[in-house]
Amino acid sequence: MVYSLGEIMVQINDLNVKEKSQWCPGCGNFAIVGALKNAFVELGIEQRNVVISSGIGCSGKTPHYLNVYGFEGLHGRSLPIASGIKLANDRLTVIAEGGDGDGYGIGSGHFIHIMRRNYDLTYIVHDNQIYGLTTGQASPTSQLGMKTKTTPNGVIEKPFNPIAAAIVGGATFVARTFAGDMNHLKTMIKEAITHKGFALVDVFQPCVTFNKLNTYDFFTKRVYKLQESGHDTNDKIKAMGKAFEAEATNYEKLPMGIFYKENRPTYEDSLPMIKERALVEHDLGGIDVSSVYEDLM
Amino acid sequence: MEFTCKIAGQAGAGVMTTGRLMIKCFTRGGYNAVGYPEYPSLIRGGHNTVQIRVSTERINSPVQTNDVVIALNKDAVFYHMETSGLIIYDQLTDISKIKTRAEVKMHPIPLSKLTQEVGGTEQMKNTVALGAALAVVDYPFDVLEKIMHDEFDRKGPEVVKMNLSAAKAGYDFVKNNNIKSSKKLKPVSNDRKLVITGNEAITLGAIQGGVKFYSAYPMTPATTILHYMIENEKKFGLVVKQTEDEIAAMGYAIGAAYAGARAMVGTSGGGFALMAEMLGLAAMTETPLVVAIAQRIGPSTGMPTWTEQGDLRFVLHASQGDFLRVVLAPGDVQECFFLAAKALNLAEKYQIPVIILTDKHLGETVFSTETFNHKKVKIERGKIVKELPAMPPMTRWKRYAFTEDGISDRAFPGTPNGIHVASSYEHDEHGFSSESFSMRTKQVQKRGMKKLAALLSEIDPPKAYGASAKDAEVVLIGWGSQKLSILDALSLLEKKGIKAKFVHFNHIHPLDQKTAKKAVHGAKVTIMVENNSSAQFAGVLKECACINMDFHLLKYDGRPFFPEEIAEEVEKLKKAGYKGQKEIVIMEKDDLEYYQPSKYGL
Numbered sequence: 087m088v089y090s091l092g093e094i095m096v097q098i099n100d101l102n103v104k105e106k107s108q109w110c111p112g113c114g115n116f117a118i119v120g121a122l123k124n125a126f127v128e129l130g131i132e133q134r135n136v137v138i139s140s141g142i143g144c145s146g147k148t149p150h151y152l153n154v155y156g157f158e159g160l161h162g163r164s165l166p167i168a169s170g171i172k173l174a175n176d177r178l179t180v181i182a183e184g185g186d187g188d189g190y191g192i193g194s195g196h197f198i199h200i201m202r203r204n205y206d207l208t209y210i211v212h213d214n215q216i217y218g219l220t221t222g223q224a225s226p227t228s229q230l231g232m233k234t235k236t237t238p239n240g241v242i243e244k245p246f247n248p249i250a251a252a253i254v255g256g257a258t259f260v261a262r263t264f265a266g267d268m269n270h271l272k273t274m275i276k277e278a279i280t281h282k283g284f285a286l287v288d289v290f291q292p293c294v295t296f297n298k299l300n301t302y303d304f305f306t307k308r309v310y311k312l313q314e315s316g317h318d319t320n321d322k323i324k325a326m327g328k329a330f331e332a333e334a335t336n337y338e339k340l341p342m343g344i345f346y347k348e349n350r351p352t353y354e355d356s357l358p359m360i361k362e363r364a365l366v367e368h369d370l371g372g373i374d375v376s377s378v379y380e381d382l383m
Numbered sequence: 384m385e386f387t388c389k390i391a392g393q394a395g396a397g398v399m400t401t402g403r404l405m406i407k408c409f410t411r412g413g414y415n416a417v418g419y420p421e422y423p424s425l426i427r428g429g430h431n432t433v434q435i436r437v438s439t440e441r442i443n444s445p446v447q448t449n450d451v452v453i454a455l456n457k458d459a460v461f462y463h464m465e466t467s468g469l470i471i472y473d474q475l476t477d478i479s480k481i482k483t484r485a486e487v488k489m490h491p492i493p494l495s496k497l498t499q500e501v502g503g504t505e506q507m508k509n510t511v512a513l514g515a516a517l518a519v520v521d522y523p524f525d526v527l528e529k530i531m532h533d534e535f536d537r538k539g540p541e542v543v544k545m546n547l548s549a550a551k552a553g554y555d556f557v558k559n560n561n562i563k564s565s566k567k568l569k570p571v572s573n574d575r576k577l578v579i580t581g582n583e584a585i586t587l588g589a590i591q592g593g594v595k596f597y598s599a600y601p602m603t604p605a606t607t608i609l610h611y612m613i614e615n616e617k618k619f620g621l622v623v624k625q626t627e628d629e630i631a632a633m634g635y636a637i638g639a640a641y642a643g644a645r646a647m648v649g650t651s652g653g654g655f656a657l658m659a660e661m662l663g664l665a666a667m668t669e670t671p672l673v674v675a676i677a678q679r680i681g682p683s684t685g686m687p688t689w690t691e692q693g694d695l696r697f698v699l700h701a702s703q704g705d706f707l708r709v710v711l712a713p714g715d716v717q718e719c720f721f722l723a724a725k726a727l728n729l730a731e732k733y734q735i736p737v738i739i740l741t742d743k744h745l746g747e748t749v750f751s752t753e754t755f756n757h758k759k760v761k762i763e764r765g766k767i768v769k770e771l772p773a774m775p776p777m778t779r780w781k782r783y784a785f786t787e788d789g790i791s792d793r794a795f796p797g798t799p800n801g802i803h804v805a806s807s808y809e810h811d812e813h814g815f816s817s818e819s820f821s822m823r824t825k826q827v828q829k830r831g832m833k834k835l836a837a838l839l840s841e842i843d844p845p846k847a848y849g850a851s852a853k854d855a856e857v858v859l860i861g862w863g864s865q866k867l868s869i870l871d872a873l874s875l876l877e878k879k880g881i882k883a884k885f886v887h888f889n890h891i892h893p894l895d896q897k898t899a900k901k902a903v904h905g906a907k908v909t910i911m912v913e914n915n916s917s918a919q920f921a922g923v924l925k926e927c928a929c930i931n932m933d934f935h936l937l938k939y940d941g942r943p944f945f946p947e948e949i950a951e952e953v954e955k956l957k958k959a960g961y962k963g964q965k966e967i968v969i970m971e972k973d974d975l976e977y978y979q980p981s982k983y984g985l
Contacts, residue, residue: 104777105815137796139638142807149804150815153779155796156804157641158816159634161662166631170638170646171796174596174621178642178796196634199627359620366643366795368620370593371761378587378615379754382577383411 096127101152108147112292114265115144115212122181122210123273126154129276136179139168141218142191143295145185145212153221159258162193165200165209172205173362176310176354179279180207187217190226190246201255201284203353208278208285211248214293215300229337232299250329252286253322259285260325260346264309265292266302270342277344283352289290290340312343319347385438386566387446388516390509391463392431392455393450401509403749404434405516406532406578408526409437410751412611413572417867418749419445419686421942424603424687428459439571440874443715445748447945450564451519453512455494469564470559471515473508481868490562497552507549514553520568524554560617563703577716577752581745581864584719585675586611587755589647590619592724593762594673596639596646598624598632600654603687604743605677608649629654633661633672640670641805643767643795643983645727649675652694654686655701662736663702667789668805669783669830671730671765675723675739677746680941689941690743690862692914695923699892700737709737709829709838710892714866716750720887724760729841731764733834734790742914744943745864768792771800781805781812785825823967835893844898848885849873855884857953857961858906860932862888865912871946872953879954888920899928908961910934912949933961938969 109115126136136154140146142161149156159167168182184190184379189197189211200209216234217223223236226246233240252260259281263274271289276283292307318324325346332340354360388405392398397495399420402536406416406962414437416905452467454460460472461481461918472478474491483489494513498508527550535543579587586608587595599609607882612623613968622639624879629650636646650658655676665672678694680686698710713719719741725736774780782803784791791812808816809823817823848870849855861869866887876883884901888894903909911932918935925931936952938944948969956963 099776102777103779108816134799134802135797137642140751147816153777153802154807156803156814157638157668158806158808159637159668160807163630163634163661163664166626166634167638167641169624169631170598170635170640171642172638173624173635174639174642174644174646175795175797195627196631199631202831286974355821357622359617359622365595365620365622365639368593368595368644370645371762373588373591373593373619375591375619375757376754377576378618382579382583383407383575 093214093355096130096133098123098127100133101126101154103153104149105150107151109144112294113144114214114289114293115148117265117268117271118210118212118291119148121268121275123152124272125275125279129279131279135177136181137171138181139164139171140183141185141188143185143188143217145183145188148183162188162191163196164189165193165196168207169200169203169205172354173365175366176206176360177364181279182207182209184209184211185226186211186213186215186227192249192324194226196289198255201252201257204256204258204283204350206284206352206354207283208275208287209277210287210289212291213248213288214260214291214297216293216297216339218293218296229299247329247333248286248288249345250326253325253329254271257286257346258283258348259344261286261344262288262290262342264290264305264342266305270311274344281347283350290342308338308340309342310339312341312345317343319344322346384566384568384569385436385440385442386520386564387434387436387449388451388453389432389434389449389463389467390453390455390512390516392457392509393429397506397509398433398455401513402435403529403578404530405435405513406749406751408517408522409435409531409568410576410578411526411530412522412568412570413574414439414568414751415442416578416751417442417445420747422688430462432459433574434697437568442871444871444943444946447947449839450566453516455508455512469519471519471562474794486873492553492556492560492562494553497556498549501545501548501552503545503549507545508545510549511674514550515557518554518557518563519564519662520566521563521604522568523570524551526570532748539951550929571984574774575754577754578749579716579752580607580747580749581713581716581719581741582607582677582747583611584716584755585723585741586615586741588720588723588728588760589673590615590621591720591757591760592727592940593645593890594621594647594727595644596622596636597648598635599628599649600626600629600632602651602960604746605649605651605654605675607747629657629659636672637661637665637668639671640672641668645731646671646728646804649677651677651679652681655694656697659701662708663704663706664807665671665736666706666708666830667807668701669734670805671734673726673730673739674738675741678740678742686941688743690914690943691939691941692742692865692919693916693939694710695740695891695915695919698740699923705827707834707838708892709735710740712740712889712891713745714863714887714889715745716752719745720755721760722889724874728763729838730985732763732790733838734765735834740863742864745867757889766790766792768794768801769798774800779813779815782814783810783812783826783829785812785829787833789829790837790839839895840895842890842893842895844895845886845888845902847902848887850882850884852884852905854882855906856882856957857910859884859885859909859910859912859949859953860886860903861889861912863888865914868944868946868949869912872949875946875950876953879950881953881957891920894923894927896928897909899930901928908933912936912937912944915939932966934967937965938970940969940971944969
């Protein structure tokens with residue numbers, strides 16, 4: 087949601103914090119934080135009206151590194167927290183951050199159901215195809231054959247396809263981007279925030295320490311932009327085709343950009359009790375339950 | 384004057400609805416009433432009963448025997464041969480194989496035929512039975528007529544007419560054939576009382592207490608809180624969300640509370656097991672949260688529709704780490720209402736998780752009660768700030784600032800200059816992750832000991848009922864819903880000439896040592912009465928207040944204590960000079976093999 091700014095202008099500096107980052111030098115997460123800041127500035131979203139909810143893992147630390155409201159919750163649970171925040175105050179810009187292990191592994195149940203509900207919030211998944219914070223185990227999106235601490239003979243489980251799952255699951259905005267392409271990353275985040283409804287942005291986010299396969303170089307050679315190749319984002323069937331392209335080409339061609347987009351009423355739109363004012367703005371003064379007593383007699 | 388009637392039939396036959404209508408009939412006539420349901424975890428078939436006990440005296444609990452049983456099927460006749468004075472059953476029921484007892488009067492009535500004659504569906508048999516039950520005690524029909532209009536007018540005149548003619552058919556048949564209980568009941572006053580379950584009382588109390596957000600995953604016996612919240616959603620402007628699982632339910636509530644709405648979840652033990660990690664998240668982020676837990680039999684799936692008090696230790700200790708929480712256990716529907724509102728206040732004032740612990744018995748039994756004096760509920764939201772001075776660049780607000788009482792100001796997202804991170808990691812005053820040893824120690828003290836010192840003033844002392852400590856030869860102690868059985872046991876003991884005192888705890892944790900000790904001070908004999916197998920609260924009292932029980936009276940078969948059982952065991956103990964085994968367990972002597980009547984040739 088875009089706010090009218092009045093005299094307030096958000097500047098990049100306002101979004102900085104002095105705390106030192108705990109991420110490894112070169113981590114793809116720096117780009118995501120940078121893109122978020124730029125997106126807020128360019129969209130003119132006042133920082134006090136933004137909440138970032140995260141899970142646990144390297145991605146979970148995101149709320150600490152930019153000056154907006156944040157909630158760093160539990161592993162895999164960024165979506166339920168973000169949903170509760172949105173329902174309580176739908177006037178806020180709510181962004182959920184997850185990782186591939188966090189969001190597509192332990193928290194996958196929430197992912198499936200939030201798409202049906204279509205809350206107006208943005209879900210950014212830091213997809214590095216590895217468990218980083220626990221020092222390098224296979225994740226749900228680790229490529230077949232990749233050797234990790236828990237798969238010394240190579241991954242034998244088929245990787246989860248978040249793009250296809252999101253299209254099937256009913257997400258109204260499905261995009262993928264790459265932390266090595268700052269401009270594209272920022273554009274996707276801006277599009278996702280502006281989209282009214284649930285928006286998934288899956289970010290190829292190289293883990294420089296534990297994933298030696300899916301490196302910046304790996305992606306730079308393989309990614310191409312859907313929006314530069316005439317892709318129709320309204321066509322669900324074509325979007326599904328694109329969602330399987332990486333798999334079909336043995337990860338040689340990796341489409342990125344907006345796969346699919348549709349307009350559908352949000353969950354909040356269907357709640358008459360928050361139409362006039364957000365739930366948190368309701369007056370608690372005049373409640374009188376005695377009006378139901380007659381029915382109980 | 385007291386009368387007990389049980390309606391029994393198969394699940395799906397509408398027994399519960401009928402029971403509630405009958406309670407309303409008697410309550411409108413000035414009687415006190417308890418409607419106790421028993422049902423298996425089935426949607427159709429099985430054996431459902433509701434016992435309606437009414438009295439001109441104050442009553443709180445179901446009892447073992449019935450004046451009348453209305454048996455809607457064969458099983459219902461079979462099961463109640465030992466516990467009824469009069470059994471009214473459908474004359475189509477073949478009871479030839481059931482051993483009847485001379486003391487039990489048997490009255491077949493043409494339930495199915497009467498139902499068909501008025502053009503009613505199979506379910507309408509209940510309504511015919513309801514009419515019959517009222518006629519048996521000569522209760523005036525016009526009370527029911529008025530209630531039928533109140534309940535069914537909105538469904539159209541046809542529905543009202545159908546229900547009324549069904550009830551009248553049963554009523555007239557019983558009258559015309561001179562079927563009578565030994566008791567006659569007439570309306571005694573025009574007092575208006577509520578007819579309400581514990582779950583509904585918690586819901587209303589929470590709404591009066593300002594709950595704005597409720598999330599849950601359906602789980603017996605807490606589901607009716609969810610239903611009743613949704614029923615009231617639009618009227619009171621609530622957002623109620625059924626989530627994909629209990630983890631999400633608690634996540635939603637924590638998110639909503641963080642954003643500034645009063646939030647609550649409801650579940651039973653199994654769902655709470657899934658929520659355990661989230662409970663610690665609320666504690667670590669100092670997010671106010673109320674959790675209503677209606678206990679059922681465990682472990683695991685257990686017996687989903689039967690009562691127990693077996694989750695006390697679980698809720699006291701759930702979630703990793705060491706943190707402050709409050710556990711409240713209401714003893715009746717009035718306490719459900721006011722403690723639900725209080726829970727919301729405590730959660731926000733102290734920024735901690737608060738648990739309301741009930742069980743299937745209190746949650747789903749229907750009680751008559753005086754209207755809740757809702758004006759007594761005052762909403763106290765604690766330290767919330769709406770305006771803050773500007774911060775230097777690149778700094779965040781001290782959401783977790785150290786204070787005298789451990790409670791820091793809260794600012795909701797949207798508040799200018801209040802930006803901070805709420806983190807599940809240990810953190811500094813700004814909310815930034817910290818592994819500093821001194822910060823860790825200080826934050827633990829802030830969230831724990833400091834808040835506790837302030838919180839203790841809000842912990843109500845246990846309440847005493849019955850004889851004074853000086854006069855009482857025995858002191859019964861109970862927590863939560865045990866109040867219902869023990870209060871009624873006190874009246875029975877009085878009739879037996881045994882002077883007993885009852886000490887009831889509804890503020891379970893934190894426990895105030897001083898008031899707990901004072902409440903049992905001078906007791907000659909102490910008996911803890913609990914619906915679990917390990918006397919969990921007796922253990923808590925010993926641990927937290929150095930109070931030792933002489934006896935534990937325990938029952939864990941799925942039903943609450945019947946007051947007769949408590950009185951009988953106390954009488955036995957008295958005869959033995961209050962000596963004997965410490966653990967006394969109530970166990971059904973002759974189990975009727977609940978689900979296998981075929982074993983008895985039926």
